[in-house]
Amino acid sequence: AQSVTQPDIHITVSEGASLELRCNYSYGATPYLFWYVQSPGQGLQLLLKYFSGDTLVQGIKGFEAEFKRSQSSFNLRKPSVHWSDAAEYFCAVGPPGGFKTIFGAGTRLFVKA
């Protein structure tokens, strides 16, 4: 069955520290991969997406993600976290030629001063 797993329900990092949020997916073929961010009380906003080509994808707000086919992973990273990055982050997979995007359960990021 198709699924997206975000193993960490919540993560706390200090401001200025690096960040890595994990995402693993299960899908028959290589899907389209996304990371979205949700600030408190808001809808989701796209951070970045991967279709093909270079496996390291750059996104907005200084985020990047790396696709590793052998590990079925698409982890999100940021070298230096800012307090404004505190939010919930969702990994998602989009089926080629379809509409039914599957979202992970989300990882809530807390940033401490």
Place this chain on the structure above:
Amino acid sequence: NAGVTQTPKFQVLKTGQSMTLQCAQDMNHNSMYWYRQDPGMGLRLIYYSASEGTTDKGEVPNGYNVSRLNKREFSLRLESAAPSQTSVYFCASSELSGSGSDTQYFGPGTRLTVL
């Protein structure tokens, strides 16, 4: 350019009552979606509309109906609300039809409580 708008922002219903959640987008997108968000479960697709005049079931359609009124508007109706439908509802839209590569643009959500 407002993007995706949803009304109302908050709603409290009693079991058995009905209501319609409204969604509109001004980006001339072809596809629209309704999701529900529950703690620990991420977003689950209720219904989607690939293009004007078409609607299809998503992962959790039971208890809901939808109408794609025109290209801009996509409404979600709860005919007889149940406590299990307490959730945050998000509407989204995307430009292309039939492409899992689409970026989806989300509204701010409707927080619904069913007592």
